[in-house]
Amino acid sequence: MRDLKAVGKKFMHVLYPRKSNALLRDWDLWGPLILCVTLALMLQKSSVDGEKDGGPQFAEVFVVVWFGAVTITLNSKLLGGNISFFQSLCVLGYCILPLTVAMLICRLVLLAGQGPINFMIRLFVVAVMFAWSVIASTAFLADSQPPNRKALAVYPVFLFYFVISWMILTFTP
Amino acid sequence: MHAAGLAAPAGTPRLRKWPSKRRVPVSQPGMADPHQFFDDTSSAPTRGYGGQPSPGGLGYPSPSSSHEAPFLADPMSNMAMAYGSSLAAHGKELVDKNIDRFIPVTKLKYYFAVDTVYVGKKLGLLVFPYLHQDWEVQYQQDTPVAPRFDINAPDLYIPAMAFITYILVAGLALGTQDRFSPDLLGLQASSALAWLTLEVVAILLSLYLVTVNTDLTTIDLVAFLGYKYVGMIGGVLVGLLFGKIGYYLVLGWCCVSIFVFMIRTLRLKILAQAAAEGVPVRGARNQLRMYLTMAVAAAQPLLMYWLTFHLVR
Numbered sequence: 001m002r003d004l005k006a007v008g009k010k011f012m013h014v015l016y017p018r019k020s021n022a023l024l025r026d027w028d029l030w031g032p033l034i035l036c037v038t039l040a041l042m043l044q045k046s047s048v049d050g051e052k053d054g055g056p057q058f059a060e061v062f063v064v065v066w067f068g069a070v071t072i073t074l075n076s077k078l079l080g081g082n083i084s085f086f087q088s089l090c091v092l093g094y095c096i097l098p099l100t101v102a103m104l105i106c107r108l109v110l111l112a113g114q115g116p117i118n119f120m121i122r123l124f125v126v127a128v129m130f131a132w133s134v135i136a137s138t139a140f141l142a143d144s145q146p147p148n149r150k151a152l153a154v155y156p157v158f159l160f161y162f163v164i165s166w167m168i169l170t171f172t173p
Numbered sequence: 174m175h176a177a178g179l180a181a182p183a184g185t186p187r188l189r190k191w192p193s194k195r196r197v198p199v200s201q202p203g204m205a206d207p208h209q210f211f212d213d214t215s216s217a218p219t220r221g222y223g224g225q226p227s228p229g230g231l232g233y234p235s236p237s238s239s240h241e242a243p244f245l246a247d248p249m250s251n252m253a254m255a256y257g258s259s260l261a262a263h264g265k266e267l268v269d270k271n272i273d274r275f276i277p278v279t280k281l282k283y284y285f286a287v288d289t290v291y292v293g294k295k296l297g298l299l300v301f302p303y304l305h306q307d308w309e310v311q312y313q314q315d316t317p318v319a320p321r322f323d324i325n326a327p328d329l330y331i332p333a334m335a336f337i338t339y340i341l342v343a344g345l346a347l348g349t350q351d352r353f354s355p356d357l358l359g360l361q362a363s364s365a366l367a368w369l370t371l372e373v374v375a376i377l378l379s380l381y382l383v384t385v386n387t388d389l390t391t392i393d394l395v396a397f398l399g400y401k402y403v404g405m406i407g408g409v410l411v412g413l414l415f416g417k418i419g420y421y422l423v424l425g426w427c428c429v430s431i432f433v434f435m436i437r438t439l440r441l442k443i444l445a446q447a448a449a450e451g452v453p454v455r456g457a458r459n460q461l462r463m464y465l466t467m468a469v470a471a472a473q474p475l476l477m478y479w480l481t482f483h484l485v486r
Contacts (some may be wrong), residue, residue: 058355071337079330136319148288155334163341170348 007031014094024087032093036065042103068160076153081143095137102129103168130165192444285327286319292393302434332399338404389442401431401473412485422483428474435470
């Protein structure tokens with residue numbers, strides 16, 4: 001129960017990114033795991049016809065998310081940041097929350113059928129959530145780098161969330 | 174010898190994690206961070222929760238207001254905690270000792286000592302190397318200066334990021350042609366990596382055969398060979414936006430630039446000092462070295478084209 005409350009508190013911190021240390025100080029990996037599993041489940045193509053074109057499988061989403069997070073963390077450490085490995089993983093995982101919300105919204109919007117307006121709405125939603133994710137994670141991660149290297153540490157984060165947004169945007173059930 | 178930049182001292186026992194988990198087994202060296210990368214720099218040893226400190230599964234029926242008193246009063250958990258933390262410290266030392274054998278971490282840190290200004294200038298240099306005059310790397314008491322201070326020094330940030338961006342852009346390009354599937358990304362990644370490895374091995378072999386006395390390390394070589402991915406990304410992106418004409422134009426420009434860049438950089442490393450200053454030195458060895466430099470530089474545009482032409486239709 002207490003851990004659930006901690007996870008919920010961190011979700012709130014991601015949604016309203018303020019200058020607080022809560023995500024960094026008491027890291028845990030439950031939140032990222034829940035988010036990753038949710039995202040992977042929703043992104044799975046319902047391939048009842050046996051062909052696997054288009055949608056990623058469950059394992060692929062998992063691999064992309066976790067390897068991407070590990071790569072960004074390694075990059076951040078090598079650039080000389082003073083954030084620990086698991087703290088960075090925690091922050092990156094929790095900041096997938098806006099994109100998971102975007103996935104839910106996209107799923108609902110797709111129930112109304114496909115078409116260019118549909119696509120525009122989804123594009124807008126995913127773009128907004130992508131920006132939110134990047135801003136939230138840079139609010140936590142950029143502090144660990146000296147100012148002349150912030151952009152270098154943020155660029156891979158940008159790429160990471162871009163890949164996830166791309167997977168969400170191109171999802172068709 | 175660990176890099177001085179990382180904050181937490183070695184072997185810090187992770188006291189603060191134990192009171193918070195409900196039923197944590199006592200000896201968990203895997204939970205502790207076994208590598209200097211994984212140092213836990215988070216502070217705050219106290220937690221705000223009404224602690225339930227039951228590491229051995231002994232139940233404390235009600236959360237107490239201060240989590241410290243019942244925790245330390247139990248000698249079993251005390252001993253268990255000490256044992257666990259000593260195991261963690263031991264494991265960490267072991268990994269730290271061995272990881273340096275496989276991955277030279279401190280050497281790698283040199284290649285990542287970059288900053289935004291350096292990256293910007295270097296990218297400009299990769300695309301337009303024609304006006305740059307001085308290609309020597311500055312030294313400071315026998316060690317080369319960090320890339321942050323000298324634009325000629327090689328770094329690994331740009332090649333690594335360019336490689337990853339190239340794979341993603343390749344996935345994007347394949348996606349717009351409806352040929353995308355996520356395992357293709359993995360295929361692209363491994364094929365590009367295989368070509369890079371092949372290049373590095375071939376060049377190292379030829380350097381060995383020509384018996385060149387050079388201070389070109391393997392990591393330097395990987396860095397130089399990784400710079401071509403920047404041009405490839407540019408070509409593919411423009412190709413996606415403007416079609417084949419744009420792709421050929423930009424790729425052609427980047428090929429020539431990389432050719433000039435490589436020649437000017439490698440000339441200083443491979444050729445003898447006299448030849449590098451432009452004075453032609455006779456002799457078969459210098460000729461061989463010159464041919465080697467030209468071959469390496471000429472291989473770059475070829476590979477750039479080979480790895481991207483199937484992405485742009």
